[in-house]
Amino acid sequence: xxxxxxxxxxxxxxxxxxxxxxxxxxxxxxxxxxxxxxxxxxxxxxxxxxxxxxxxxxxxxxxxxxxxxxxxxxxxxxxxxxxxxxxxxxxxxxxxxxxxx
Numbered sequence: 001x002x003x004x005x006x007x008x009x010x011x012x013x014x015x016x017x018x019x020x021x022x023x024x025x026x027x028x029x030x031x032x033x034x035x036x037x038x039x040x041x042x043x044x045x046x047x048x049x050x051x052x053x054x055x056x057x058x059x060x061x062x063x064x065x066x067x068x069x070x071x072x073x074x075x076x077x078x079x080x081x082x083x084x085x086x087x088x089x090x091x092x093x094x095x096x097x098x099x100x101x
Contacts, residue, residue, distance in 0.1 A: 067098075
C-alpha cells in the first residue's frame with residue numbers, strides 16, 4: 001500500500017522548509033511570528049475542512065491536528081536520521097488510519 005511521495009529525497013535532506021521557516025519565525029516573535037501562525041492556521045483549517053467531508057465536525061479538528069502532527073513529526077525524524085523509509089512507513093499508517101475512519 002506504499003504511497004508515492006514526490007520530493008522524498010528533498011524532504012529527508014531538508015525537512016519541510018515551510019514548517020521549519022514558520023517555527024523559526026515563531027521563535028523570534030513579533031509580526032512575522034503572527035503571519036507564520038496564520039500560515040499554519042490556514043493549513044490546519046484546510047486539512048480540517050477535508051476531514052469534515054467525511055467525519056463529524058466534532059472530530060474533524062482532532063483528526064486534522066493528528067494528521068498534520070504526524071507529518072511534521074515523521075519529517076523531523078526522517079531528516080534527523082536521514083531515513084526516507086520512516087516517511088513511507090508513516091504515510092502508510094496514515095493512509096490505513098484514514099481509510100478506517
